[in-house]
Amino acid sequence: MKITGIELRRIAMPLVTPFRTSFGTETARDVLLVRVATPDAEGWGECVAMSEPLYSPEYVDGAADVLRRFLIPALAETTDRSPYAVNRAMEPIKGHRMAKAALETAVLDARLRANGESFASFLGATRDRVPCGVSIGIADSIPHLLEVVQGYVDEGYVRVKLKIEPGWDVEPVAAVRERFGDDLMLQVDANAAYTLADARHLARLDAFDLLLIEQPLAEDDLVQHAELARRITTPVCLDESIVSASHAAAAISLGACSVINIKPGRVGGYLEARRIHDLCRAHGIAVWCGGMLETGLGRAANVALAALPGFTLPGDTSASRRYFATDVTEPFVLGDDGCLAVPTGPGLGVEPVPEILKEVTVSTEWIPF
Numbered sequence: 001m002k003i004t005g006i007e008l009r010r011i012a013m014p015l016v017t018p019f020r021t022s023f024g025t026e027t028a029r030d031v032l033l034v035r036v037a038t039p040d041a042e043g044w045g046e047c048v049a050m051s052e053p054l055y056s057p058e059y060v061d062g063a064a065d066v067l068r069r070f071l072i073p074a075l076a077e078t079t080d081r082s083p084y085a086v087n088r089a090m091e092p093i094k095g096h097r098m099a100k101a102a103l104e105t106a107v108l109d110a111r112l113r114a115n116g117e118s119f120a121s122f123l124g125a126t127r128d129r130v131p132c133g134v135s136i137g138i139a140d141s142i143p144h145l146l147e148v149v150q151g152y153v154d155e156g157y158v159r160v161k162l163k164i165e166p167g168w169d170v171e172p173v174a175a176v177r178e179r180f181g182d183d184l185m186l187q188v189d190a191n192a193a194y195t196l197a198d199a200r201h202l203a204r205l206d207a208f209d210l211l212l213i214e215q216p217l218a219e220d221d222l223v224q225h226a227e228l229a230r231r232i233t234t235p236v237c238l239d240e241s242i243v244s245a246s247h248a249a250a251a252i253s254l255g256a257c258s259v260i261n262i263k264p265g266r267v268g269g270y271l272e273a274r275r276i277h278d279l280c281r282a283h284g285i286a287v288w289c290g291g292m293l294e295t296g297l298g299r300a301a302n303v304a305l306a307a308l309p310g311f312t313l314p315g316d317t318s319a320s321r322r323y324f325a326t327d328v329t330e331p332f333v334l335g336d337d338g339c340l341a342v343p344t345g346p347g348l349g350v351e352p353v354p355e356i357l358k359e360v361t362v363s364t365e366w367i368p369f
């Protein structure tokens with residue numbers, strides 16, 4: 001597969017409502033898209049880095065820079081376009097996993113579209129629909145939170161994730177459990193807002209039969225997560241801490257988690273995401289697909305990944321309307337069964353709608369090969 005050039009495209013995607021987490025509030029996504037052009041097909045990759053390095057060290061301007069100056073030139077030096085060769089070409093560059101994931105995905109998408117194979121088939125999906133959870137930000141009051149949860153439950157989401165932080169944790173969880181009963185699949189996400197000194201306080205969440213508590217402690221501390229896991233009964237799930245299959249192996253062997261949130265952008269791409277899936281499956285560790293407020297492009301790839309057999313918990317693969325009034329692709333719409341259909345077309349199975357893409361585009365940059 002010959003690449004004729006690569007386009008870096010920045011699009012501005014306003015969010016339907018502000019999304020507040022323990023590390024900040026998002027009101028719009030400044031998204032970097034990577035388009036790989038070949039004579040037979042074009043491929044798309046979405047970089048999930050946020051505008052500022054608050055979730056992880058990466059940020060969107062930095063991702064564009066490392067792609068332009070290092071990752072794309074490294075790719076241009078090889079002629080082997082197999083997905084593994086793309087990974088190998090980028091290997092010497094340290095870190096920048098979200099940037100790498102976007103480029104790997106775009107090359108893979110172009111290749112699969114040319115070969116007529118879907119992302120789901122390539123990854124080894126075993127389902128054609130995936131049950132969807134929804135992530136709910138920190139609200140300004142408990143009554144408002146309950147209203148928001150009611151809305152998403154009415155839409156049919158099968159699992160609710162509540163963002164928590166010190167001062168907004170036990171009370172909102174108790175109120176949701178009280179209002180929606182014990183059958184609602186409920187979990188919380190702290191985005192590393194606590195320390196081990198909060199263990200006794202976090203143990204108060206054990207009363208609410210949560211599916212898991214996501215990333216309670218700092219992303220670089222597996223040992224403290226293992227100690228916390230011994231002091232609470234709610235299963236610990238890691239997100240920010242798991243940036244590779246070797247990190248997942250270390251976390252599992254240390255007992256730092258019993259569930260892992262797999263985000264392909266965070267771990268450097270869908271191939272590494274599948275490796276983590278396979279490793280966790282071998283260890284009986286449940287995984288689910290996390291989200292980074294992706295447009296329909298990244299969402300399509302995530303839904304395909306979430307259809308692999310080890311994804312036994314509903315992910316943050318919500319419908320497009322959860323975040324965007326108008327998605328850049330045909331919208332992902334939640335079915336009456338609370339599921340999204342796995343795209344079946346070649347590659348991602350979706351593409352940007354040209355007039356919408358034009359409207360949301362802030363800048364484009366063409367890098368010829």
Ligand SMILES: O=C(O)CCC(=O)N[C@@H](C(=O)O)c1ccccc1
Nearest residue numbers: 055135191290291292293294316318
């Ligand atoms: O549904 C989604 O795409 C968002 C899910 C979600 O809560 N993402 C969180 C997270 O920490 O997992 C996040 C939000 C914003 C930025 C980074 C991460």
